[in-house]
Amino acid sequence: MPVIDQLAQPDPTRRRPRRTAAGRPPWMDRPSPTMQSLKVVAIAAIVVVMLYPFLYVIMFSFADGRSVGSGQLWPTSFSTSAYESIFAGGVVTRSLLVTAGITVVGTLLSLVFTSMLAYGLTRTRQVPFSKAAMVMVLCTMFFGAGIIPNYLLVKQLGLLDSYWALILPGLISAFNMIVMRNFFMELPQELFESARIDGASEFRIFASIVLPLSKAVLAVIALFYAVGYWNSFFNALLYINDTTKWPIQLVLNQYVVQSNAMTDLQAPDRPAPPAQTVQMAIVVVATLPILVVYPFAQRFFTKGVLTGAIKG
Template sequence: MSTTETRTSTGSRPGATGRRPRRPSSQPVWAERPGPIMQAAKGLLIGAICVVMLYPLIYVIAMSFGTAESIQSGQLFPTSFSLEAYRSVLSGGVVTRAILNSVFITAVGTFLSVLLTAMLSYGLMRTREVPGARIVLILVLLTMLFGAGIIPMYILMKTLGLLDSHWSIILPGLIGAFNLIVMRNFFMNLPGELFEAARIDGAGHFRIFFQIVVPLSKAVIAVIALFYAVGYWNVFFNAMIYLNDTSKWPIQVVLNQFVVQNSDINALQNPDRPPPPAQAVQMAVIVLATLPILVVYPFLQRYFTKGVLTGAIKS
């Protein structure tokens, strides 16, 4: 065989250049393991995002413990710390009463909202079996597109005699359309054989709901409860409209008075002690208003993936 034929035959063979043909990956591109450079870039990006997100929180907490000298010196983080701001806030009674109001609104509102949303979701699971269920579902979904408006809602609360009552904040938001959709889809993914077996054994709807549906739906119930709790705890606009009695204000309204409008701070201070700096008092109120959600959130975070994804996608 000549040299030319040898080169031609060698060049025509697959893999003669020393390169193996690339095997097609069975996974999509976004599911493949990234290289070291991409992993390092992702780590730096996540670290930068964490710094940006945590810096305001750390700053607020540090300034709430700052003394008058450290704050007036213009330090980014105070070097000397004091609890005087928290003593003034908690001894004045205004913030303490507002926190108790927010706890009542959040606890009662979350319990009623989760209970009624779950019961309505169970009733709307099978629209073909329940008469009028499709109409009710459409009416609930329409609330995501249209609202009554501020003035009609105020007139309704006044007509019902709910002004200056915490029920004016709880009742209008008892059932959220988005939460209803998520919970209903979660219920629809539960095995239908369980409901059929329970009916054969003579169980009614209430027994099926409380003994079968609720125990199997702890994940979505925890997620929806957190959604409602955050909404009730952060209520501000409705409280400003419906509550004229300052003793019934929730913590967010009091926070607005102290931080945004910078009013009534002297009322919190003890005349027997030197007044704490106004900025430290403001930051202390912010910490007290944020702390409950920060404490509850980590315990319910593990339910988020299962509860939201399973409730949002129907198999």
């Protein structure tokens, strides 16, 4: 028998996937009631394990002194004195405004510079030394200068005790830039060629074609940057000595993790609530804004993650 005919014949020793009576693979069939019940129980247990700590923090942030002093696992009497005290003190309110400003400005600037760099590195023929620049960007993912050289650089640039010290050192993330560059490379090149024939410049192509087609990945990268800026406290710990410029995460670290005295957080004309409720209230205030924003960006996040996985 010729070799081609031998290859065309089915291999009798090859194991075929098991199929059900309906002719479908087992994983496509509807699970049995017992299996469905087990899945519901497992998912419910995971939800309880994940949500209980967060609900515990919220409940104890509203607990009054009697519930905290009695050592109850779940408070039975509630009060808003912790929130009234920290917001009347002014420190938490000011730090929230600082963090919000850093997050908004930093995210916008990071998106602008990351998208411009990513698009420039896709134009290997138009941009000279683009491959060398790509290698330099990749090197930053594996090699870092260290804390002391970074501090000396920020100091020499005159950025100590400046909000720019919290934005400029992390303005461009190499990982985010690579994700955006790969997305740009998947866009139809015919659109760019037709735009060049019509006389459009590279900046016009970038602003009028690339960015409108990249809303999904821009939303994903914006979410990454926003979460990073909101949760960042180490740069503030290194570069910010003025306590009036502390972001909320540094306040959270100093007064909850380090357990520093919280007298300056609270209003002087109010009775001091229990320290545990104040700590829990700061945790809620520092966490809640990003949790509120995430559901609105989730649909863009899902679309941006899936885009590029399917080849058309």
